[in-house]
Amino acid sequence: MAEQPIAVIGGGIGGLSAAIHLAAAGERVIIFEQNDKVGGKMGEWRAEGFRWDTGPSVITMPHVFDDLFAVAGKRTSDYLTLQLAEPLTRYFYRDGTVLDTTINLPRMLAQIERIEPRDVEGYLAYLAYAARLHRITGKVFIYDTPPTPASLFKVPLRDALRVDAMRSMDTAICSFVRSPHLRQLLGRFATYVGASPYRAPATLNVIAHVELNGGVYYPRGGIYAIARAMARLAAELGVEIRTGCAVERIMVENRRVRGVQAGGERIAAKAVVANVDVSTVYERLLPSEATSAAYVQRLLRAEPSCSGYVLLLGVQGQHKHLAHHNIFFTSDYRAEFADVFDRGMPPNDPTVYVAITSKSDPEDAPEGMENWFVLVNAPALSERYNWAKNAPRYRDRVLETLAKFSLTPQIRAEYQLTPLDIARLTGARRGALYGTSSNTPFAAFLRPHNRARNIAGLYFAGGTTHPGGGVPMVTLSGGVAARLLLEDLGKRL
Numbered sequence: 001m002a003e004q005p006i007a008v009i010g011g012g013i014g015g016l017s018a019a020i021h022l023a024a025a026g027e028r029v030i031i032f033e034q035n036d037k038v039g040g041k042m043g044e045w046r047a048e049g050f051r052w053d054t055g056p057s058v059i060t061m062p063h064v065f066d067d068l069f070a071v072a073g074k075r076t077s078d079y080l081t082l083q084l085a086e087p088l089t090r091y092f093y094r095d096g097t098v099l100d101t102t103i104n105l106p107r108m109l110a111q112i113e114r115i116e117p118r119d120v121e122g123y124l125a126y127l128a129y130a131a132r133l134h135r136i137t138g139k140v141f142i143y144d145t146p147p148t149p150a151s152l153f154k155v156p157l158r159d160a161l162r163v164d165a166m167r168s169m170d171t172a173i174c175s176f177v178r179s180p181h182l183r184q185l186l187g188r189f190a191t192y193v194g195a196s197p198y199r200a201p202a203t204l205n206v207i208a209h210v211e212l213n214g215g216v217y218y219p220r221g222g223i224y225a226i227a228r229a230m231a232r233l234a235a236e237l238g239v240e241i242r243t244g245c246a247v248e249r250i251m252v253e254n255r256r257v258r259g260v261q262a263g264g265e266r267i268a269a270k271a272v273v274a275n276v277d278v279s280t281v282y283e284r285l286l287p288s289e290a291t292s293a294a295y296v297q298r299l300l301r302a303e304p305s306c307s308g309y310v311l312l313l314g315v316q317g318q319h320k321h322l323a324h325h326n327i328f329f330t331s332d333y334r335a336e337f338a339d340v341f342d343r344g345m346p347p348n349d350p351t352v353y354v355a356i357t358s359k360s361d362p363e364d365a366p367e368g369m370e371n372w373f374v375l376v377n378a379p380a381l382s383e384r385y386n387w388a389k390n391a392p393r394y395r396d397r398v399l400e401t402l403a404k405f406s407l408t409p410q411i412r413a414e415y416q417l418t419p420l421d422i423a424r425l426t427g428a429r430r431g432a433l434y435g436t437s438s439n440t441p442f443a444a445f446l447r448p449h450n451r452a453r454n455i456a457g458l459y460f461a462g463g464t465t466h467p468g469g470g471v472p473m474v475t476l477s478g479g480v481a482a483r484l485l486l487e488d489l490g491k492r493l
């Protein structure tokens with residue numbers, strides 16, 4: 001009898017990564033994806049001659065992809081052309097200040113000097129601090145299996161005291177730099193995990209290191225090229241990808257996974273990797289007798305990361321003063337996060353992000369036009385804000401905000417994704433972009449483990465498990481899930 005396959009539920013980046021790792025280790029793998037294409041939150045939309053990425057737009061940590069392709073004996077460059085974004089991002093402030101972040105240090109320091117000369121040394125000290133956070137926390141919180149409080153004992157005491165988890169990101173930033181412009185810019189990195197700089201632990205300043213020291217990358221052909229490349233590598237390794245195939249149930253007997261039920265068919269599997277929100281797996285996919293109501297409630301109570309409101313605009317003309325990545329900052333950042341995380345409302349005066357991939361890939365828009373991906377922080381779905389009713393009004397608010405920067409795009413094509421759409425299209429609980437919240441110092445310890453705690457043969461990959469949300473993180477999570485699974489099979493990766 002043929003050996004049973006491993007079932008991967010969900011073809012998001014975490015699921016694809018897990019499948020690649022497992023297939024490279026010689027396992028037979030089937031991915032079940034409910035949508036008609038893989039990628040999950042990493043999606044793309046083509047219409048009226050435009051192409052837009054609909055999810056991630058900022059890619060950092062390219063070494064994570066190098067490691068993934070290397071697992072299969074391949075090179076990233078065999079599948080993807082990653083180019084460094086220069087500038088990384090162009091920041092526009094309400095007082096007319098414009099600042100281009102760059103990994104070119106002299107260029108970066110010259111701009112900081114013009115804003116606040118004393119911040120040149122502060123910025124250099126901050127970069128060193130963020131690099132140190134990466135060195136100290138990388139092994140424990142990012143690249144390895146999930147941390148436990150005991151993991152901290154592996155860190156030399158001197159370093160453990162420098163993890164800086166007990167003050168907020170913003171407090172730490174303010175201790176390095178004085179300029180409100182730079183403080184706002186550095187605080188923005190909290191949003192890379194859907195958190196608030198005024199609540200997230202200072203440890204998350206590590207994100208500034210990966211971007212400001214490591215760079216932002218763009219794959220030619222669009223961000224979706226990453227999902228396409230991973231699906232291609234998976235297929236080459238023999239992974240079977242069944243799209244349009246939702247898993248309805250994970251079959252469990254005597255606390256051991258036996259397979260999945262999809263499209264009414266029961267498929268035996270020796271293990272299951274779920275790339276679905278962990279709370280959804282417990283609430284909807286596992287038989288109730290295999291779970292505990294208290295644990296399900298605990299998962300459902302966990303605060304989600306923020307969501308987002310997206311406008312996809314086809315815009316007439318070439319806006320030469322815009323870069324590929326642009327941020328139009330609110331004048332009151334604190335109020336923006338209070339709206340999102342305290343009031344559960346989209347920001348009254350939002351920071352607006354605009355990514356224009358046609359700056360790098362002109363074929364993404366018809367000649368003489370641009371494809372704008374416009375993103376605003378939004379709260380996770382709750383009864384406090386009714387997107388179905390209010391989306392048209394909020395869309396106008398976003399465009400009014402851009403007008404404050406003298407930007408009034410002539411719109412030739414327009415689509416939108418509210419948090420409701422993000423939840424519906426990707427299965428994200430409450431439309432959260434990055435899984436559970438990183439707003440507390442304990443978030444890294446509270447995330448569900450990649451190995452289910454009381455069901456043998458069940459593993460998790462994706463933004464709601466370790467090491468958290470964001471494309472590089474979920475790629476790593478697929479590797480961790482695969483490693484634990486293979487260990488349990490008595491194999492090594």
Ligand SMILES: Cc1cc2nc3c(=O)[nH]c(=O)nc-3n(C[C@H](O)[C@H](O)[C@H](O)COP(=O)(O)OP(=O)(O)OC[C@H]3O[C@@H](n4cnc5c(N)ncnc54)[C@H](O)[C@@H]3O)c2cc1C
Nearest residue numbers: 010012014034040041055056057058247427462463470471
């Ligand atoms: C608008 C937006 C902007 C973002 N910006 C960035 C960014 O700039 N940089 C960055 O790094 N990250 C960004 N992110 C976050 C990033 O996209 C996610 O963290 C990451 O892609 C999530 O991957 P995942 O592995 O958790 O799977 P997901 O993308 O959540 O995919 C899960 C998959 O499972 C499938 N599925 C669910 N239930 C079932 C079922 N029962 N049966 C079969 N299939 C099922 C879903 O259809 C989906 O394809 C952004 C996300 C969004 C939405």
